[in-house]
Amino acid sequence: MEEAWLTLQGDLNRNMQFEQLQVLFTASKLLVLDREGRQILHIPKQNVENIRLIEALGGGYLVASTAKGPVEILRFTEMHLDSCRKALSRVEQWVSKDSFTTDKRNDLKDRNKTCAHCGRVMRSAKDSCMRCNRKWSTVSHLLQRSRAYSASMIVMGIIVILTVLVSLAPPYIIKWIIDGISAPVGMGGVSSHLLWMSGLLAGIYILQALLQMIEGYTAISIGGRFLGELRRDMFHALMKQSMRFFDNRQVSQYIGRINQDTDTIKDFMSQGIVHLTSQLLSALFILGMLFYLDWRMTLMILIPLPPLGLFVMRLWPKVREMWYSQWQSSIHVQNMVGEALQGIRIIKAFSKENDEKERFDKANSRFVNRMISIQNLWMFMTPVLTLFISLFVALIWFAGGRKVLEGGMTVGTLSAYATYLIMFFGPVKWLAQSASWINEVLGSAERIFEVIHTPAEVTDDEEAQPLSKVRGEIRYNHVGFGYAQDRRILHGIDLHIAPGEMIGLIGPSGAGKSTLIHLLCRFYDPDEGEILLDGRRLSSIRQEELRKNIGVVFQETFLFDGTIAQNIAYGNPEAEAQDIIQAAMTANAHDFICRLPHGYETKVGERGHRLSGGERQRIAIARAVLLDPPILILDEATSSVDVETEAAIQEAMDKVIQGRTTIVIAHRLSTLQRADRLLVLEGGRLVESGSHEELLNRGGVYHRLLHAAQGASGREVWIPMQEVAR
Ligand SMILES: Nc1ncnc2c1ncn2[C@@H]1O[C@H](COP(=O)(O)OP(=O)(O)OP(=O)(O)O)[C@@H](O)[C@H]1O
Ligand SMILES: [Mg+2]
Structure with a gap:
């Protein structure tokens, strides 16, 4: 029998019953075998036009397009979904290549090594797959x-x-x-x-x-x-x-x-x-x-x-x-x-x-x-x-x-x-x-x-050093990234942010704005290029230290089941009551907190469900501000508050922003009026950069977004810089 170039595992048969199945991709054909090794499907390679992964709730399936129509080749639950996603680029390679050798040496160079037996991505650095010899x-x-x-x-x-x-x-x-x-x-x-x-x-x-x-x-x-x-x-x-x-x-x-x-x-x-x-x-x-x-x-x-x-x-x-x-x-x-x-x-x-x-x-x-x-x-x-x-x-x-x-x-x-x-x-x-x-x-x-x-994917260099005073200079050098191997989200991002600069990041939904921030926080490592903080590669900084220096307000606010004060002081439990109140004032949260019967001691409920969306956001801003970080990131942090409150938060934030590198992501363009520079991200690429006027005059994506926003609200959403300065 021909050697399998790639093997993938599934665990559901056509009747949706659990059964271990595997697909073998060999040089000339695709075979589906059941648990006993009996062949249940066979498609010659030349008949396969493409293979798609269709994800469904709790699992997915692989479908091969052939001249006679689509053929389902493998069905699996959530457990196998990850390895199938990761193996997809290799499956595409199999479909597109006319001839190839089963040279395992090339496989070993892959970032995500797959097990030759089960096709899963190997989790350990060792050459043996944890799952295949898992019983022992x-x-x-x-x-x-x-x-x-x-x-x-x-x-x-x-x-x-x-x-x-x-x-x-x-x-x-x-x-x-x-x-x-x-x-x-x-x-x-x-x-x-x-x-x-x-x-x-x-x-x-x-x-x-x-x-x-x-x-x-x-x-x-x-x-x-x-x-x-x-x-x-x-x-x-x-x-x-x-x-x-x-x-x-x-x-x-x-x-x-x-x-x-x-x-x-x-x-x-x-x-x-x-x-x-x-x-x-x-x-x-x-x-x-x-x-x-x-x-x-x-x-x-x-x-x-x-x-x-x-x-x-x-x-x-x-x-x-x-x-x-x-x-x-x-x-x-x-x-x-x-x-x-x-x-x-x-x-x-x-x-x-x-x-x-x-x-x-x-x-x-x-x-x-x-x-x-x-x-x-x-x-x-x-x-x-x-x-x-x-x-x-x-x-x-x-x-x-x-x-x-x-x-x-x-x-x-x-x-x-x-x-x-x-x-x-x-x-x-x-x-x-x-x-x-x-x-x-x-x-x-x-x-x-x-x-x-399972080893942690994002690891620090062995010689990772503690951070001394952070200036807040950020540099992205040709950064490329995808959550899954077969889908790139960011492409060739080159970006320099000077210490103390305030950057406004805009772009259509799904452009990759939050992703850009996730990379800076090192939730993921880039697939290509590198990110530097004060001239140091992020991996040479201990993750814990890096994150202590970045205050983030995420798009989805999450509060822990505790009091408001505990939530604001989450990053620094030793904080004095005075600091907590100061942070709440900056976030324009103090007034509403004082109106609550128990004030700062109010219990927010699981995930903060007893507070409104805008109130939760302001607590999240206070939480980030209290940390007093050299880098501050706000990802749609004021999207749930009314225009008036937002203006008040911005006013207070002006003081906070001083001397910090700040990145603000917003759909509401008025949020970004104080930005030193605006960056426009579209389809995972930085397409425009400059001041409001420059971008407007260019008549590109920014112009389009701005007009769309104006059209939607029926009024001018941008307050010109001159007016702000007044
Ligand atoms: N954890 C994830 N796993 C896989 N794909 C993801 C994940 N998070 C985001 N994506 C995908 O990455 C793309 C970029 O997402 P991202 O959250 O960066 O967009 P965004 O620009 O912040 O959009 P929005 O303005 O709607 O917040 C989206 O197409 C999304 O489907
Ligand atoms: Mg986002």
């Missing part, structure tokens, strides 16, 4: 983490061994009792023997209870600590991630990951491991006892074990897939609830309650169906295994009974043998059933470690 890496990560608990684990191990050994004793003691009773010895001897044996049995049960208690306490302490540390590491890892990590994922799923997945691991670490080892040990020890009591009969019992093992192994991938799809649908339900509650106003405004209920019911019943199918499998397995065991026990009573009759075995031995046999099948049954549970644990661990081990 997950287990090894779990083991590595357990090392910190080795002392407690050793204690636990000893207790488990003792518990198992102790649990083996009762059947043997009962054998002595039975053999004692049925032996033809004098009454006196038997009753003292009986007393001793019963006492011993009671002692063993007491010891068992004690061991169980110690085992429980140790398990809880290990599990609790493990849970705390996992949650901490996960949250820290999330905080460390760069923006792209969040862009590509449904963020609400992490709430579930932090809560449920860590809980599953906790249960495994505290009870699961103990159970697993004790069951394994029990099985081994009991097997030893069975051999000791009667090795011939034991050999006979072992015959069906290999087929049973094989059966479980075959079932394993199926169960794994079932767990995965159950998890996905539960995440879907969770995301839906989160989204519906956050968007409750829109839902009500559009009277979409019933549609949302329907959408939820569908997702919910999908989840329930998947849960039921897993439980059904479980319900099927349990009686089958029990029946299997019971039949064996019946067989043993028959074979053993005959042996007793023939004098080859005592009644006590037979009773002990049958008890041990039931005990032996207990762990076997448990281990067979735990396949599904172990899958759940591995799935949870995988999802946790995926977050913990």
Whole structure:
């Protein structure tokens, strides 16, 4: 078979059921294979005109255009969307190239290396894909983490061994009792023997209870600590991630990951491991006892074990897939609830309650169906295994009974043998059933470690230095950038902003204005070119320090659930009340705050929903101003306030702007009247630069935007510079 030049993974089949599929792009054709490697679609390369990625809610699909019409080649959920987006440029390359070699060396030079096996973008710098060997890496990560608990684990191990050994004793003691009773010895001897044996049995049960208690306490302490540390590491890892990590994922799923997945691991670490080892040990020890009591009969019992093992192994991938799809649908339900509650106003405004209920019911019943199918499998397995065991026990009573009759075995031995046999099948049954549970644990661990081990995309240079006093000189040198590889947003931006300059940035919606700011804040790194602050590359400055020197008011204002004062002081919690009030005055927020019943102590509610849009914006401005940063960025910061308030904010801001480099993005052109220079961005390119008059006289994009604004408002929105100066 031809070598695959590129492989992409999908997880939905045409009936929208979960199934692992892959598309192979070879030199002469495109192949779609199912999980078992069977070919389900084949298109010769020359028939493919182009391949498009169509993104839909919660996933997407790849469609190939052929002479006979469009053909859907792969469908996938959100999980695979990112890798498909990133691989799109290579897919296009595959379509457009007439001949190519499968030279892997070129691939290695790619910025985003993709795994040859699964086609995903490799997250780690290492040459192995985290996901392809994830089962083993997950287990090894779990083991590595357990090392910190080795002392407690050793204690636990000893207790488990003792518990198992102790649990083996009762059947043997009962054998002595039975053999004692049925032996033809004098009454006196038997009753003292009986007393001793019963006492011993009671002692063993007491010891068992004690061991169980110690085992429980140790398990809880290990599990609790493990849970705390996992949650901490996960949250820290999330905080460390760069923006792209969040862009590509449904963020609400992490709430579930932090809560449920860590809980599953906790249960495994505290009870699961103990159970697993004790069951394994029990099985081994009991097997030893069975051999000791009667090795011939034991050999006979072992015959069906290999087929049973094989059966479980075959079932394993199926169960794994079932767990995965159950998890996905539960995440879907969770995301839906989160989204519906956050968007409750829109839902009500559009009277979409019933549609949302329907959408939820569908997702919910999908989840329930998947849960039921897993439980059904479980319900099927349990009686089958029990029946299997019971039949064996019946067989043993028959074979053993005959042996007793023939004098080859005592009644006590037979009773002990049958008890041990039931005990032996207990762990076997448990281990067979735990396949599904172990899958759940591995799935949870995988999802946790995926977050913990994903390196942050935007990193500082090793020799990154602290910043001394920032002057605020900004330079973009031929900067190019796209959020996704196949779509460029900014092209060849060359820009110099002098310290203390005020820049007005304008352009049509979607031109890339906010993106330009995101790069300056280093939420993303440019794909091309570089950005310098005071002559230093941004990557040579520690991100934390860089951001401390940039005060930003974003287009979407976000407030934390706390008081107004806490929100204003977010960047500097030590700020004095005086400074907070001063910042609020600058942002023209002081008056409205004072009118609130609780003033600065007013709780703003989740995301600040108890405040109006304009009030939120002014608090966000105060928050940025309080930082007293050398660089101030306002992205549509006054879009939600009325013209009068805006004028008041501007007046106050005049004082703030002094001695700072300021970038103001605005659609309302009057906001920019004080700008030293206006920059016009269109289609990701800086197309015009100059003063209001210069740009107006040029009659270009700026002229067009201005006229459009005038047309819309029916009045002159621009206050000429001369008038401002007056
Ligand atoms: N996180 C993201 N992931 C992918 N694409 C994005 C992301 N953010 C923005 N874009 C895309 O980048 C382009 C530029 O967006 P940007 O937010 O910079 O525009 P803008 O000029 O600020 O527009 P507006 O005036 O409407 O705020 C848009 O086409 C948008 O679809
Ligand atoms: Mg924007």
